[in-house]
Amino acid sequence: PGPFAVNTATFVGYNLGGFLGAAMATLGVVLPSFLIILIIARFVYNFLEYRTIRAGFEGVKAVVVGLIFAVVLNLLEKNIFGGTLAFKNADFVALGIMLFVLVLKLVFKKKLSAIAIIVISGILGLIFYGMFPL
Structure with missing residues (x-):
């Protein structure tokens, strides 16, 4: 529920x-x-012993990644390229891009779980956008 x-x-x-x-x-x-x-x-x-079931779960993973990517593109379109800019200065956008690259690097280099990535991203967002806003 x-x-x-x-x-x-x-x-x-x-x-x-x-x-x-x-x-x-x-x-x-x-x-x-x-x-x-x-x-x-x-x-x-x-x-999970069955190959077709495992393949189905792999397909679901791909769909989830695609959905998340679609949300990111939608947010970029509305907030950066849309009529009204939510980000008023370039430093804000540059910091967001740097944080994105940092987290992306952690995903591929350290093979962290999704939960760890969400927690790390939340903490970084809180630090850079909440505690020390630009």
Whole structure:
């Protein structure tokens, strides 16, 4: 379930049953999906023995990379090449490009996991754009 469903369940549960109602309503919304994914994950390892299943997962990886690249291109088009520039100065854009190249280099040289890349990117973004904004 998405954040809207969880927030709504928590809100309604709290209004009807206080803290315990909020906890039970939230569990009622989140737990079924969590258990289903847990069961599926348990059986996926058995299916990874099959070459076609592994190839399918590789295809899914390629699609995810393509979708992320499409989002990046869309953001570039709207923010840099669109009518209104979100980036007011060249230093801001140059820093972003340097951070992108740094993270890209980490991906290919260190073979870091996606979670590690997201955490590193978030920390770099917080440091360079949040704590020390240009």
